Amino acid sequence: MMSWWRQFGDADLNGLVEEALEMNHDLQAASARLEQARLRAAIAGAERLPRVNASIEGSRQRNNFIGLPFPGASGVLTSRSESYRLSLSTSWELDLWGRIRSGQLAAVADSEAARADFAAARHSLAAQTVKAWLSLTEARQQEDFARNNVLLIESTTRQVRLRYELGIRPALELRLAEANLATAEAVVEQWHAVREQARRQLEVLLGRYPSGRLVEQTTLPELLPMVPVGLPSDLLTRRPDLHAARTRLLASDARIVQAEAELHPKISLTASGGTSSDELENLMNNNFLIWSLGANLVQPLFSGGRLRANVKLAKAQAAESVMRYRSVVLGAFSEVESALATNGAYREREARLASAETKARGALRLAESRYKRGVESFLAVLDAQRRLIETQSQRVAVRRLRLENRVNLHLALGGGFGGEGIQ
Numbered sequence: 175m176m177s178w179w180r181q182f183g184d185a186d187l188n189g190l191v192e193e194a195l196e197m198n199h200d201l202q203a204a205s206a207r208l209e210q211a212r213l214r215a216a217i218a219g220a221e222r223l224p225r226v227n228a229s230i231e232g233s234r235q236r237n238n239f240i241g242l243p244f245p246g247a248s249g250v251l252t253s254r255s256e257s258y259r260l261s262l263s264t265s266w267e268l269d270l271w272g273r274i275r276s277g278q279l280a281a282v283a284d285s286e287a288a289r290a291d292f293a294a295a296r297h298s299l300a301a302q303t304v305k306a307w308l309s310l311t312e313a314r315q316q317e318d319f320a321r322n323n324v325l326l327i328e329s330t331t332r333q334v335r336l337r338y339e340l341g342i343r344p345a346l347e348l349r350l351a352e353a354n355l356a357t358a359e360a361v362v363e364q365w366h367a368v369r370e371q372a373r374r375q376l377e378v379l380l381g382r383y384p385s386g387r388l389v390e391q392t393t394l395p396e397l398l399p400m401v402p403v404g405l406p407s408d409l410l411t412r413r414p415d416l417h418a419a420r421t422r423l424l425a426s427d428a429r430i431v432q433a434e435a436e437l438h439p440k441i442s443l444t445a446s447g448g449t450s451s452d453e454l455e456n457l458m459n460n461n462f463l464i465w466s467l468g469a470n471l472v473q474p475l476f477s478g479g480r481l482r483a484n485v486k487l488a489k490a491q492a493a494e495s496v497m498r499y500r501s502v503v504l505g506a507f508s509e510v511e512s513a514l515a516t517n518g519a520y521r522e523r524e525a526r527l528a529s530a531e532t533k534a535r536g537a538l539r540l541a542e543s544r545y546k547r548g549v550e551s552f553l554a555v556l557d558a559q560r561r562l563i564e565t566q567s568q569r570v571a572v573r574r575l576r577l578e579n580r581v582n583l584h585l586a587l588g589g590g591f592g593g594e595g596i597q
Contacts, residue, residue: 178590179304182395182577187307190380194303195296197381204295211288218281221274224266231259263446273435276428283425290418297414299379301585305578306376310390312574313369316567318392320362323563327355330542330555347552354556358563394573398580401517402591410506412588419499426492433488436481439473509586513579520576527569534562 179191195201237253269275331351337343374384382388410416445467474481538558544550584590 177300178584179300179581181398181590182304184391184395186391187304190307190376191300191303193380194299198299198379199381201295201299204292208285208288208292211285215278215281215285218274218278221267222269222278224264226262226264228262229260231257231261233257261446263444265442265444268441268443270441271435271438273432273438273440276432276435280425280428280432283421283428287418287421287425290414290421292414294414294418297585297588301581303376303379304581306372306379307390308394308574308577308581310369310372310376310388311392311394312570313365313372314390315393315570317362317365317369319563319566319570320358320365323559323566324355324358324362327351327358327559330559331355333546334552343552350552350556354559361563394570394577398577401514401583405510405587405591407507409587409589409591410503410510413506413586414588416499416502416506416588419495419502423492423495423499426488426495430485430488430492433481433485436484437474439471442470442472444468444470506586510583513583513586516579517576517583520572520579524569524572524576527565527572531562531565531569534558534565538562 177188177191180188233256235255235257237255267274331348331354334343334347334351338345338348369390370386373386373388373390377384377386377388380388538555538561541550541554541558545552545555
């Protein structure tokens with residue numbers, strides 16, 4: 175089953191996502207919580223079965239009879255005795271009102287919700303890893319653009335300095351060129367810091383030590399396949415958070431039954447059997463067999479309103495679960511609609527910025543040509559350089575936002591367009 179992040183067409187990214195899903199510490203903690211939920215469900219299921227205990231006892235006793243007037247006795251009279259007991263006992267509560275069964279159903283539903291939470295954590299981690307990779311790649315591309323801009327501005331500054339030294343241009347133009355160069359160098363350092371921070375954030379997601387040794391890509395991926403028209407709404411049923419909310423709703427209903435069953439009598443059956451003798455060798459002799467049978471009925475009469483308050487509490491928690499489920503469903507549709515609407519806006523914005531970049535580059539060439547011929551001021555060159563630099567940076571930023579929006583869409587859908595998800 176293909177995973178949705180493979181559509182970015184980068185083998186390194188595929189490896190990073192797989193590494194994060196295997197090594198991320200937060201995901202490992204979520205896995206431990208899932209195991210705890212499974213064990214609680216197993217414990218709740220064991221409550222429906224009889225309890226059987228086996229025991230073996232042995233004792234040796236010595237008694238002293240001091241001050242008793244036994245005829246012919248001299249000194250302190252003593253007696254010794256031994257006793258041994260082998261027994262097997264069992265007890266079983268008759269679940270007439272469904273208290274234990276409802277508790278088991280609630281625990282199983284909680285375990286299923288924990289499994290869905292774990293799947294949601296995996297899905298979210300995959301999305302975080304892709305976004306961190308996109309941020310790191312954008313920072314690398316922005317830094318490369320900034321370094322190229324420094325080379326461009328250095329060339330312009332040398333030309334201005336030469337004209338200033340020849341007495342052709344005033345000192346103001348040289349100062350403006352040097353200030354523009356210093357600003358461009360500062361932008362390089364800014365993006366270098368962003369790049370180093372993004373690199374270490376991605377390493378932490380991968381479960382690695384943040385050493386800053388991760389090698390990133392130089393450019394963002396090309397445009398992704400178009401979003402299919404008419405996506406079925408039942409794709410949302412794959413979302414693990416929806417499944418978790420639905421199973422928690424079932425658990426809350428089961429706890430109402432469990433709380434109401436606490437108002438009824440508890441009936442238990444007990445039985446025990448074994449042997450008792452003062453000789454160890456007689457423990458397996460049927461002639462020393464002992465046994466007992468019993469039944470126990472407990473009816474709560476007064477608890478200060480605790481039991482009925484528990485019923486009301488369970489119903490209130492169930493009502494909360496219903497509202498929470500509705501909220502999650504509504505939020506899921508909102509996330510999908512927002513991602514689809516934003517996708518078109520980002521696509522149009524990127525196209526316009528690409529056109530603006532082409533025009534800005536042409537404007538810069540024209541401004542430099544006119545400046546060299548002395549028919550244009552240096553301010554026109556500075557303005558053209560600034561526009562080109564800003565347009566380049568914005569175009570790359572919008573490309574990253576557009577790719578991130580695709581990630582958000584898959585996160586909202588719970589997987590890919592063709593039904594592939596993440597388990």
